[in-house]
Structure formats: structure tokens, C-alpha cells
Amino acid sequence: MNPECLSLVDLHRDVAFVLRKMADDKGLRFSGRVEQGLVEVVSDCLKLREIALNLGTNAVKYTRSGSVGLRFARHGAECWMLEVDDTGPGIPLQSREKIFEDFQRLPETGTGQPGAGLGLAIVRSLVQLLKGRIELESVIGSGTSFRVILPMHYACCSCCGSNANSPPPDLDKKHAQARKTQLKIPDDAHKSSR
Ligand SMILES: Nc1ncnc2c1ncn2[C@@H]1O[C@H](COP(=O)(O)OP(=O)(O)O)[C@@H](O)[C@H]1O
Ligand SMILES: [Mg+2]
Numbered sequence: 001m002n003p004e005c006l007s008l009v010d011l012h013r014d015v016a017f018v019l020r021k022m023a024d025d026k027g028l029r030f031s032g033r034v035e036q037g038l039v040e041v042v043s044d045c046l047k048l049r050e051i052a053l054n055l056g057t058n059a060v061k062y063t064r065s066g067s068v069g070l071r072f073a074r075h076g077a078e079c080w081m082l083e084v085d086d087t088g089p090g091i092p093l094q095s096r097e098k099i100f101e102d103f104q105r106l107p108e109t110g111t112g113q114p115g116a117g118l119g120l121a122i123v124r125s126l127v128q129l130l131k132g133r134i135e136l137e138s139v140i141g142s143g144t145s146f147r148v149i150l151p152m153h154y155a156c157c158s159c160c161g162s163n164a165n166s167p168p169p170d171l172d173k174k175h176a177q178a179r180k181t182q183l184k185i186p187d188d189a190h191k192s193s194r
Pocket of ligand 2: 054
């Protein structure tokens with residue numbers, strides 16, 4: 001784990017850039033949104049990116065027409081939600097657990113599309129590592145929505161050195177201070193410390 005203070009706006013922009021291009025190439029509409037005020041979280045940026053790209057790639061791959069979306073929004077006081085939805089074929093009720101297992105591909109949707117059946121198994125492991133959970137809503141013939149619910153503050157944060165299970169109340173202040181400190185470090189010093 002490599003928890004850090006990260007910008008959800010930047011992460012969304014980065015992933016949306018890739019997904020929009022994939023959707024365009026297939027003639028699908030892409031919609032992206034970050035809820036206003038949802039700015040920073042403490043989490044692992046690369047893992048979040050991998051989750052969003054895996055779910056987003058599936059959404060594009062398995063949707064023949066219509067749209068795919070990537071939305072970041074608040075979820076209660078302490079969590080946020082990464083949602084990927086599509087207007088694809090939907091996932092049958094009896095397969096909604098199975099698709100998260102290694103090498104499982106559904107004949108209803110997977111046939112004719114490239115893939116190894118590992119993407120969702122990886123997503124599930126990453127979500128567990130980030131102390132989140134994943135939910136799935138799907139209507140056959142209408143589409144699917146994957147929601148990953150994640151804590152705003154991953155419990156162990158390297159920039160404040162906290163190992164507590166829940167963040168101290170002044171964590172936001174500490175993060176702000178940590179960022180200020182990082183800004184003062186000259187580029188060269190930053191590079192040599194890696
Ligand atoms: N958005 C989706 N809509 C319909 N089916 C999906 C969707 N995402 C995943 N699936 C089904 O779940 C299976 C497993 O997905 P995944 O683990 O990402 O493997 P892969 O994409 O390599 O087949 C896919 O083969 C497909 O049958
Ligand atoms: Mg996949």
C-alpha cells in the first residue's frame with residue numbers, strides 16, 4: 001500500500017481521457033462527473049486508477065450501443081464512491097458473484113470479446129486492499145452499474161505517519177501541512193530521496 005493525499009479531480013481527468021477515447025472509437029457516448037466539493041482523499045492512486053480502468057474498459061468492451069459513464073461522488077460522511085455504468089447487455093443474477101472469480105467469463109456477454117477473465121478478480125483484490133467494498137446493479141438488456149465504496153481516509157497514511165485504524169480528527173490539517181512541506185522541497189532533493 002502506498003497511501004497519499006490525492007486529487008480525485010486529477011484522477012478522474014486521467015481515467016476519463018482514456019475511457020472517452022475508447023468509447024469514441026466504438027461510437028459510444030461517454031459521460032464523466034466528479035461531485036462538486038469532492039476534492040481529495042487519502043488512498044493509493046495507482047490502485048484506484050487500475051480499478052477505474054478495469055471497470056471502465058469492461059463497460060466499453062461489453063456495451064454495443066449507448067453510453068458509459070464514470071462518476072465520483074460522496075457516499076455518506078466518511079466514504080466516497082467510484083461508479084462505472086453502461087447501457088450494455090447486463091449481468092444475470094446467478095453470475096454476479098462468479099464474475100469476480102479468476103478466469104470467469106460469461107458466455108452471454110464475454111463471447112467474441114478479447115479477455116482473460118481476470119479483470120474483476122483484480123478489482124476485487126484491490127478494493128479489499130483499499131478497505132472498500134464493491135456493489136453491482138444490473139438489468140438484463142439495459143445495463144450495469146458497478147459501485148466501489150471507499151473510505152475518504154485510508155487508515156494508515158504515510159504523509160502523517162498515522163497507523164491508527166481511524167484517522168485522528170485533525171488529519172485534514174496534517175495533510176495540508178504535509179503538502180505545504182512537500183511544496184518547499186526543491187526538485188533535486190525530491191528526486192534523490194526516491
Ligand atoms: N460491464 C459489463 N457488462 C456485461 N458483462 C460484464 C461487464 N463487466 C464484466 N462482464 C462479464 O464478466 C466477465 C469477467 O470480467 P473480467 O474479469 O473483467 O474479465 P474479461 O473482461 O477479461 O473477460 C466478462 O467476461 C463478462 O462476461
Ligand atoms: Mg475485463
